[in-house]
Amino acid sequence: MREGMGRNYGIQKIAVKHVASMVEELLCLSMERLNRSARRKQNWQKPVKEWCKVNTDASFISSSASGAGGAVIRDEEGRLIAAASKRYKHLEDALMAEALAARDGLMLAGVTGCEKVIFEIDNLPLFNLLHSEAGERNVIAGLWQEIRELGKNFSDFIISFV
Structure with missing residues (x-):
């Protein structure tokens, strides 16, 4: 019985790591989108007359x-x-x-x-x-x-x- 629990614990540990990796990837993608939208491309503007x-x-x-x-x-x-x-x-x-x-x-x-x-x-x-x-x-x-x-x-x- 103990051996079966160890095997389940190993599978659970792998599953937790996989889910954590997916969450981390999702957060990174969200941050990239935020950074892209926050840094909109700004075109150079001419100065006003005499400047x-x-x-x-x-x-x-x-x-x-x-x-x-x-x-x-x-x-x-x-x-x-x-x-x-x-x-x-x-x-x-x-x-x-x-x-x-x-x-x-x-x-x-x-x-x-x-x-x-x-x-x-x-x-x-x-x-x-x-x-x-x-x-x-x-x-x-x-x-x-x-x-x-x-x-x-x-x-x-x-x-x-x-």
């Missing part, structure tokens, strides 16, 4: 502590004003790469003569940091301050998260 739009983005490779950043500046018609890219070494993290790209993009906007700037970034931690006073206590404090100062050089300056 420039500066878009920056960066990459980070932790194994080599390096990365790259780029910036694109467009006018109210969507025409390219300027674009640039740069490699970065000795990076702390992705936030630092994003901040370097942001700084370089705003410097490029300054030298190209942009006066009214919509600055679009896709890094939420950097966006939040630039809208707070917490940047002075962050590892990117110098870049945080530099980005904020560069923004003051424009007659109008808006930071937007996309």
